[in-house]
Amino acid sequence: MAGEAPELSAQERAGRAFPVSWDQFHRDCRALTWRLNEVGPFHAVIAITRGGLVPAAIVARELGVRVIDTVCIASYDHDKQGELQVLKGISEQAMKLGGGTGKGLLIVDDLVDTGKTGRLVREMLPDAHFATVYAKPKGRPLVDTFITEVSQDTWIFFPWDTALSYHPPLRDGAA
Numbered sequence: 637m638a639g640e641a642p643e644l645s646a647q648e649r650a651g652r653a654f655p656v657s658w659d660q661f662h663r664d665c666r667a668l669t670w671r672l673n674e675v676g677p678f679h680a681v682i683a684i685t686r687g688g689l690v691p692a693a694i695v696a697r698e699l700g701v702r703v704i705d706t707v708c709i710a711s712y713d714h715d716k717q718g719e720l721q722v723l724k725g726i727s728e729q730a731m732k733l734g735g736g737t738g739k740g741l742l743i744v745d746d747l748v749d750t751g752k753t754g755r756l757v758r759e760m761l762p763d764a765h766f767a768t769v770y771a772k773p774k775g776r777p778l779v780d781t782f783i784t785e786v787s788q789d790t791w792i793f794f795p796w797d798t799a800l801s802y803h804p805p806l807r808d809g810a811a
């Protein structure tokens with residue numbers, strides 16, 4: 637409608653940037669595994685794709701878990717959140733391993749933001765343990781174990797979404 641402010645993306649609303657390197661991400665995943673090691677053992681890891689695939693691989697390697705399943709959910713188009721779409725559910729085999737409720741299963745994602753994605757997966761597996769590497773305050777209550785909390789107005793830039801590029805000097809107006 638004329639005169640209405642254009643809708644801001646989640647990233648624009650966020651304002652602050654939190655870039656994460658591969659190195660940092662690997663370290664944070666290892667730190668997450670230290671905590672999870674006290675909670676397990678787990679029969680299987682359930683990765684929330686796509687972002688959860690990377691931490692799931694690292695965590696599963698460290699915990700010695702070889703059964704990995706996916707639940708494929710899309711909601712953000714880059715930084716705009718739309719309706720959640722479950723593109724693939726949890727396999728029957730993984731459901732059986734978790735006794736139908738997720739007991740002994742470890743759900744892994746890269747982060748919780750609003751918590752919508754995490755809430756949906758928790759409803760599928762109410763007794764599973766839910767771990768993320770990063771958490772924002774709105775999503776934090778849904779997570780059992782995480783490593784770093786960032787403010788709700790921060791946008792996390794993951795290494796698989798970014799590339800090195802020129803950055804102008806501060807005195808030329810760079811933020």
Ligand SMILES: O=P(O)(O)OC[C@H]1O[C@H](OP(=O)(O)OP(=O)(O)O)[C@H](O)[C@@H]1O
Pocket residue numbers: 684685686687688709710711712713714717745746747748749750751752753754775
């Ligand atoms: O807590 P929420 O507000 O629901 O946001 C968190 C979810 O958003 C991102 O996934 P996205 O939908 O961008 O898909 P992707 O993992 O394929 O990038 C991220 O990987 C989480 O799964």
Ligand SMILES: [Mg+2]
Pocket residue numbers: 684685686687688709745753
């Ligand atoms: Mg995701």
